[in-house]
Amino acid sequence: DIQMTQSPASLSASLGETVSIECLASEDIYNNLAWYQQKPGKSPQLLIYYASSLQDGVPSRFSGSGSGTQYSLKINSLESEDAATYFCLQDSEYPWTFGGGTKLELK
């Protein structure tokens, strides 16, 4: 199985700052990586697919990059509504696997 190691597990940042979240795959996943945002008590929402494609309706301050085994999600100019938990997902190979999540708190 492909393991997805997500870091950091938690993150605290101020409004207006820029943050990055990383996902490291245990083998090449050929850009088959997506990022999701989940707020407490809510369903996850797709932010980024195929490593760097922005889902319709998602603010442009979110961006994804990476290749091979290393991927990152960058959030520019943090806003209060960005406080959430973020997950990566590889769907390159079954079983599809999620990263452990990053909880982003706003100071």
Next chain:
Amino acid sequence: EVQLVESGGGLVQPGRSMKLSCAASGFTFNNYDMAWVCQAPKKGLEWVATISYDGSSTYYRDSVKGRFTISRDNAKSTLYLQMDSLRSEDTATYYCARLDYFDYWGQGVMVTVSS
């Protein structure tokens, strides 16, 4: 508007069965592969199963193989998850999601396996 609405969760004893449903609307259901994802309380997300648009192909995580069955009724635009031989570790919120890339999710339904 795309909507996915799960139903069928609740409390069930270990070893018993439960069937979840996911009613889809707002899109052409039979054009999309679909999936189930679960999330144990205060935990991360786990992919459970996927079914192709026409139901001809299914895929499962190892821990549910032989116990869970994903299926669909395209005439009713409904996705199902039959869960047999339930274990305490199956306790979770179960979400149905549309594929491409899990772009739409249901609100989730809680399944609690306990005696």
